[in-house]
Amino acid sequence: MDSLILLVTFTVFCAIGIPVAYALGLSAIVTLMWIDIPLEAAMLKTSDGVDNFSLLTIPFFVLTGALMAEGGTAQRLINFAQVFVGFIRGGLSLVNIVASTFFGCISGSSVADTASIGSVMIPQMIKQGYPRVFATNVTICGSLQAILLPPSHNSVIYSLAAGGSISIAHLFLAGIVPGVLLGIAIMVLCLIVAQRKNFPKGRVIPLREAAWIALDAFWGLLTIVIILGGILTGVFTAIEAGAVACVYAFFVTMFIYREVRWRDLPQLLARVTRTTGMVMIMIGFSVTFAYAMALIQLPAKATQLFLTLSDNKYVFLMLINILLLILGTFMDLAPMLLICTPILLPVIPKFGIDPIHFGMIMLLNLGIGLVTPPVGPTMVVGCAIGRVSMEQITKELWPFYIVMFLVLMLVTYVPELSLWLPRVLGP
Amino acid sequence: MKARYIRAMDRLHRLCLVVSILCLVIMTLIVPWGVFTRYVLNRGSEWPEPMAILLMIVFSFFSAAVCYRDNLHIAVMALPNAASPEMRKVLGWLAELGMVATNMFMLIWGLQLVDTTWHQGIAEFPVLSVGLTYLPIPVGGAITALFVIERLWTGALFAPPDSGSVALTTE
Numbered sequence: 001m002d003s004l005i006l007l008v009t010f011t012v013f014c015a016i017g018i019p020v021a022y023a024l025g026l027s028a029i030v031t032l033m034w035i036d037i038p039l040e041a042a043m044l045k046t047s048d049g050v051d052n053f054s055l056l057t058i059p060f061f062v063l064t065g066a067l068m069a070e071g072g073t074a075q076r077l078i079n080f081a082q083v084f085v086g087f088i089r090g091g092l093s094l095v096n097i098v099a100s101t102f103f104g105c106i107s108g109s110s111v112a113d114t115a116s117i118g119s120v121m122i123p124q125m126i127k128q129g130y131p132r133v134f135a136t137n138v139t140i141c142g143s144l145q146a147i148l149l150p151p152s153h154n155s156v157i158y159s160l161a162a163g164g165s166i167s168i169a170h171l172f173l174a175g176i177v178p179g180v181l182l183g184i185a186i187m188v189l190c191l192i193v194a195q196r197k198n199f200p201k202g203r204v205i206p207l208r209e210a211a212w213i214a215l216d217a218f219w220g221l222l223t224i225v226i227i228l229g230g231i232l233t234g235v236f237t238a239i240e241a242g243a244v245a246c247v248y249a250f251f252v253t254m255f256i257y258r259e260v261r262w263r264d265l266p267q268l269l270a271r272v273t274r275t276t277g278m279v280m281i282m283i284g285f286s287v288t289f290a291y292a293m294a295l296i297q298l299p300a301k302a303t304q305l306f307l308t309l310s311d312n313k314y315v316f317l318m319l320i321n322i323l324l325l326i327l328g329t330f331m332d333l334a335p336m337l338l339i340c341t342p343i344l345l346p347v348i349p350k351f352g353i354d355p356i357h358f359g360m361i362m363l364l365n366l367g368i369g370l371v372t373p374p375v376g377p378t379m380v381v382g383c384a385i386g387r388v389s390m391e392q393i394t395k396e397l398w399p400f401y402i403v404m405f406l407v408l409m410l411v412t413y414v415p416e417l418s419l420w421l422p423r424v425l426g427p
Numbered sequence: 428m429k430a431r432y433i434r435a436m437d438r439l440h441r442l443c444l445v446v447s448i449l450c451l452v453i454m455t456l457i458v459p460w461g462v463f464t465r466y467v468l469n470r471g472s473e474w475p476e477p478m479a480i481l482l483m484i485v486f487s488f489f490s491a492a493v494c495y496r497d498n499l500h501i502a503v504m505a506l507p508n509a510a511s512p513e514m515r516k517v518l519g520w521l522a523e524l525g526m527v528a529t530n531m532f533m534l535i536w537g538l539q540l541v542d543t544t545w546h547q548g549i550a551e552f553p554v555l556s557v558g559l560t561y562l563p564i565p566v567g568g569a570i571t572a573l574f575v576i577e578r579l580w581t582g583a584l585f586a587p588p589d590s591g592s593v594a595l596t597t598e
Contacts (some may be wrong), residue, residue, distance in 0.1 A: 056479055270444055270448060
């Protein structure tokens with residue numbers, strides 16, 4: 001009955017349109033009242049949720065990404081990617097994906113990636129004769145790499161939803177191979193489509209010009225070195241790497257690239273504040289929600305339910321994939337991570353699954369939801385930039401869905417893809 | 428009267444945004460300062476981490492209020508979007524009443540928490556009260572409740588985000 005109250009009230013509150021963050025808090029409060037727990041404890045838990053040093057990673061990386069995105073880094077990374085893959089048939093689609101890989105390593109956000117890379121690449125691809133729908137689909141699917149690659153904001157949210165028991169640095173490292181694998185898989189698809197549809201080749205960039213392009217992109221690329229290098233060498237924690245990257249991004253944007261005017265800075269800061277504000281309060285209330293779940297032993301009941309369905313690890317993983325793919329279609333990534341992690345994490349030790357590996361499975365599953373109708377935010381942004389409707393792009397997205405599903409299967413059933421780097425390089 | 432209330436809420440919204448931005452900027456500066464003192468001055472500062480956490484709490488509750496007024500919080504809009512105009516209005520009122528309830532809980536029980544912990548000092552900053560760290564909860568709740576009243580008064584239920592304030596996203 002207690003579990004029913006929590007889940008039903010949460011579903012009803014969400015359905016009537018209460019913001020998910022507040023629906024989490026209100027349903028937790030109702031449940032705590034039902035089981036007679038003092039409500040001061042609820043407020044204490046909400047405060048505990050945001051009273052966490054690791055949480056600072058999110059505003060820091062969002063600010064770094066915003067500074068770099070508006071400071072002209074995206075165009076320079078695209079130019080840099082052009083050097084490597086631009087001359088191949090269908091090269092611009094490959095450039096789009098490689099630039100997304102680089103930019104994902106700075107922004108950590110799929111939507112920011114689509115907005116920054118897409119606004120440059122989609123018009124350029126259309127101008128070169130690529131179909132508008134294909135250009136949009138490549139952009140939105142390529143940007144999903146940012147969900148996995150460091151400094152993925154969602155890896156931080158997963159770590160926080162797991163109660164901080166999983167190292168952010170290990171999650172960052174774990175995302176590298178699956179993220180790059182996703183990028184390569186989409187590139188292979190693009191190559192096949194390019195051959196069949198005879199997409200144009202780009203020019204080979206001469207060595208001298210390539211060197212200038214690399215030099216121009218150097219300052220942007222150095223951000224990746226600061227973030228990853230700082231964490232891997234143990235010079236910084238992930239939080240400190242975020243803050244140092246922010247200061248560095250500010251320096252590069254305002255004094256080297258100089259594409260952001262000083263008078264635009266308050267607007268940029270206001271946007272970052274709003275972005276982060278949405279997530280912070282959700283994390284705060286999700287801790288209260290998780291507290292209520294723990295009190296009514298919902299994770300234990302979920303474990304029991306899954307064990308009743310099957311005690312086979314592979315069947316369990318397939319069930320989780322199906323469940324998360326469906327949930328990810330209807331709700332955004334961050335709230336799903338915050339709700340599902342405390343329920344599912346206690347289940348996985350029974351099946352011998354590593355929580356870092358499980359994190360990658362969750363991120364990729366829910367990440368695919370970002371490019372599915374009706375509420376995929378990456379899809380919405382991509383459609384706005386590509387000036388195409390969701391119906392138009394969904395019809396031609398199926399080869400991308402197949403590729404992403406194959407990568408998901410590999411990430412799910414080959415744990416080494418996620419666990420090898422944290423084991424070898426983990427601080 | 429209504430216009431005056433909306434103007435007051437505009438000012439309050441701006442104040443919350445300025446406070447949040449200041450917290451963000453200060454947090455971004457003091458954490459690297461901690462790294463600088465550790466590696467360059469060879470004496471790590473103890474205060475940046477707890478200070479950043481304090482600012483984070485203020486930032487979280489004030490920026491949440493800003494996001495509410497700008498209609499930026501993530502919500503599931505399938506049912507309100509599919510409903511008839513009359514039903515949509517009913518759902519809008521129910522959703523806002525839910526918001527009032529949550530924020531009243533934050534105000535009342537947040538204040539109780541502040542009261543209970545007011546005489547305890549923070550270990551790193553003994554002059555500051557633990558209650559102060561919980562104060563953003565009732566203050567944030569009260570401000571958001573004022574914004575909810577404005578929304579109910581103006582009838583701007585389920586309004587789309589203001590295009591001038593559209594945020595980025597973490598996803």
